[in-house]
Amino acid sequence: MTMTSGDPHLPAPSVALDDQLCFALYAASRAMTARYRPMLEELGLTYPQYLVMMLLWEEDHQTVGQLGARLALDSGTLSPLLKRLTAAGLVTRHRRVEDERSVAIALTDSGRALRDKAFAISQDMICALDLDVESFADLKQTLNVLTQRVTEAPRSS
Secondary structure (H helix, E strand, C coil): CCCCCCCCCCCCCCCCHHHCHHHHHHHHHHHHHHHHHHHHHHHCCCHHHHHHHHHHHHCCCEEHHHHHHHHCCCHHHHHHHHHHHHHCCCEEEEEECCEEEEEEEEECHHHHHHHHHHHHHHHHHHHHHCCCHHHHHHHHHHHHHHHHHHHHCCCCC
């Protein structure tokens, strides 16, 4: 069902901060990131670095462009992050032979070894949320739908 301004199914208009979906998402995102921070510090990772590592644990040898597309990060944000992961000895960066303009990122042995410790963090977070499997899946699905709709929604002028 598509709603338009003035639709009776819409919540009443409000400028109160606590009534804003964007603030609820912002607060939840900050709380999640803060909860991850101490666990990731033990691994020597920031949250954005952790996201990059998760993608590489899913599929090693990805280009900077592929990583950026999956994380919705531009190269100006991603490049320094990858340089720090390289300096930490977790990934390598090399130009692809088939396309010199493209830089491939690959896990090192140290980067691969971090995977099991990171898996424990993921499990700890799921337990900390105290959601049953169905609620967890529903929440992820709702957030994925929201992300897609926000991304695809026409921008107002």
